[in-house]
Amino acid sequence: KVKSDINMADASYSLFEGREHFEHRRVLAVRDREEAIAVLEENDQRRVFTQAADGEEKSVVFLLPGGGAQYADMGLGLYETESIYREYMDAGFAVLKDRTGLDYKKFLFVDDQNIEDVETNLQKPSVQLPLIFLVEYSLAKLWISKGVKPSALIGHSMGENTAACLAEVFSFEDGMGLVLLRGQLMDDVPEGGMLAVQLPAEELRSHLHEKLAMAAINSPELSVASGTKQDLDELSRKLTALNIDITPVRINIAAHSWLLEGIMKPFGDYLRSIKLTAPKMKFMSNYTGTWIKAEEATDPEYWVKHLRNTVRFSDGINTLLEEKGRIFLEVGPGNTLGSLTRQNPEAPAQRVFSTLRHPKEETNDDSYFYTVFGRLW
DSSP states (O other): OOOOOOOOHHHHHHHHSSOOSOOOEOOOOOHHHHHHHHHHHTTTTTTTEEOOOOOOOOOEEEOOOOOOOOTTTTTTHHHHHHHHHHHHHHHHHHHHHHHOOOOOHHHHHTTTTTHHHHHOOOSSSHHHHHHEEEHHHHHHHHHHHHHHHOEEEOOTTTTTHHHHHTTTOOOOOHHHHHHHHHHHHHHSHHHHBBEEEEEOHHHHHHHHHTSSSSEEEEEETTEEEEEOOOHHHHHHHHHTTTOOOOEEEEEOOOOOOOGGGHHHHHHHHHHHHHHOOOOOOOBBBBBTTTTTOOHHHHHHHHHHHHSSBBBOOOHHHHHHTSSSEEEEEEEEESSSHHHHHHTSSOOGGGEESSSSSTTTTOOOOOHHHHHHHHHHH
């Protein structure tokens, strides 16, 4: 029988600090006694998680997504309830306001606006990229403040810029400026597109010609082609005739292709104007698919090549899996990188988590966050 006047904070503290930690553990995130009783009685598998310790040493990897992961009101619940998260978000909004004169908070949070207008603005690279970067950076700082410290980082495309900033390769303000410029330059590149193809990279490569780029190698069985709409239409018809599964990526830019060559010089000029220092945290290179070297991270030309060339995300996951006991935590909107990680047959599917709910999930951001926090424990 549960006492009617029980203080949930006291009960949680006693369970965590005053009781022996057994091999089997159960976690749930609740606001009060009544919710705790209801959730335990319902035993909802989306709210109540039971885990047995396996004795293996664990280490956390932060997964940092790139463009296209954004959605309106992403992280709003944490912005309202977590002071550390709000502090970093506000610092980023101030940098963006100083550099553009625009209130990026209105581009992210719907409030009293028309949601369609917010979603339309979020499609623009100059809006979505700095906001994804800011959400990722702020979430990472929130996790670290809770004691969840990564042993390694891996980004996807622009997400590697966030990884580098967290590793102190460049300052927060310079990082905000870099992804803002990246987005502004992307606003003006020639129109193109991308196509996700259910094929290993080498098999897809056999179907590409010199005007089609291998934009990303996302998993052992999923690759992405990039190019003009016309070239991608021809590739789509060819692959469909061969009964190969394809999915157009919802983007009007041929990222990581020759269509970006016109923006590489101004991007490099900015990098040459800021201070680059050796990373203080280990992170994966999309360009090589293995650990970044200090001489790469501090070379402006590395970041230009990173912008232009294939994202070797799958190779990076392979490298990370060489160490046992990895826990993969997506630190950003959605769960795309977690899904790609699970596609690796060596990946521990039950140890892949996401920080923010899927936009279609009707769960409070703080409830979702603390449930994942408990599961990590």
